[in-house]
Amino acid sequence: DAGVIQSPRHEVTEMGQEVTLRCKPISGHNSLFWYRQTMMRGLELLIYFNNNVPIDDSGMPEDRFSAKMPNASFSTLKIQPSEPRDSAVYFCASRAREGLSYNEQFFGPGTRLTVL
């Protein structure tokens, strides 16, 4: 079975440009998480969706960040305008609906973002 799919894997952009990161969760999973990973701060939760509804976006750094989940199989994280301090690896993760593996999160391969 396919795991969590993210695109692009790498993104290099210039300051001020809009960046859109994409995620396809594991089929049947109803929870989706966006994380940012940096050396200094480790993994930080940006936003959590449950059944396509944003439940907690308190980790979104600023209004420049926005996330959507229009359906159960797709989510986007957008940064507009991007700044050099946004450079990091962004991960999407999903979690099953119920059952024994309810607490197990599965991560995608990440998008490495570099803002020049």
Place this chain on the structure above:
Amino acid sequence: GQQLNQSPQSMFIQEGEDVSMNCTSSSIFNTWLWYKQDPGEGPVLLIALYKAGELTSNGRLTAQFGITRKDSFLNISASIPSDVGIYFCAGTTSGTYKYIFGTGTRLKVLA
């Protein structure tokens, strides 16, 4: 944000040696997860633990859920070069979506 204390921060070991690492928290969890992250990749789930005292194996990996519910341990037996990577622990509680991640243990295996 909050992070769990993992130790050691890094390890250099010889191929064939056993490895032990642990993760401690000031909070009680009812689920502990162990992940491995290779360079340029996302964390991959290795083992999930759901009961205090539980001991679970996955091949050469064995993890334990501490009895106090505030710590967990991961052991790797007979290390091989592909064990190289960063190992993260994560703790969570049922009914929440908050996962607290460890600071990571960077493992290097010398052939």
